[in-house]
Amino acid sequence: MPDGRAKEDGAAGPSSRALVSCPAVLPNRSIPSATTIPVLIYPDVRAAVSWLTEAFGFVERLQIGEDHRSQMNVGEGGAVILGDAAWRNRMWGEIVALHGRYPKSLAQLKDEWWTEELHTEILCALASWRTELDEKAQDPREEIAFHSQLADYAHRLQKESTGITATWKPGAPPDSWAGT
Numbered sequence: 001m002p003d004g005r006a007k008e009d010g011a012a013g014p015s016s017r018a019l020v021s022c023p024a025v026l027p028n029r030s031i032p033s034a035t036t037i038p039v040l041i042y043p044d045v046r047a048a049v050s051w052l053t054e055a056f057g058f059v060e061r062l063q064i065g066e067d068h069r070s071q072m073n074v075g076e077g078g079a080v081i082l083g084d085a086a087w088r089n090r091m092w093g094e095i096v097a098l099h100g101r102y103p104k105s106l107a108q109l110k111d112e113w114w115t116e117e118l119h120t121e122i123l124c125a126l127a128s129w130r131t132e133l134d135e136k137a138q139d140p141r142e143e144i145a146f147h148s149q150l151a152d153y154a155h156r157l158q159k160e161s162t163g164i165t166a167t168w169k170p171g172a173p174p175d176s177w178a179g180t
């Protein structure tokens with residue numbers, strides 16, 4: 001009587017499950033699907049969204065904060081609209097402070113990390129979260145969750161550090177950060 005266990009020749013019995021194939025890379029549904037996504041910096045995100053919608057038929061697919069960011073689609077393409085330079089400069093300061101507070105966790109942060117969206121998003125999220133915790137955290141579980149995420153990011157940086165020739169030294173934001 002078959003019991004579903006693999007046989008010595010590698011063949012499985014009748015109750016074994018079929019293997020399911022998965023694509024190697026899943027699509028990222030959090031960003032526009034275009035191959036190239038221009039990043040546009042405007043002093044007023046909401047005014048830019050309105051103008052791009054009226055003038056060119058853009059459709060807003062995601063709004064992040066009132067004056068921070070918007071993701072838009074136009075036909076099969078897309079764009080990311082960033083907030084003004086003042087917000088980005090404030091965020092840079094928070095990231096510098098985060099690095100100063102947790103230098104061991106961020107020791108492997110490579111130079112010019114801001115040119116990669118993943119690192120920019122993670123660091124902005126961590127810096128904003130840290131600021132919020134410092135200002136009004138009341139639940140110790142929030143602090144534990146923050147440190148868990150910071151440790152995960154430090155681990156990611158450690159894995160990516162192979163071949164890095166220069167790590168980031170905090171200082172004034174480069175012109176490319178502020179969009180000037």
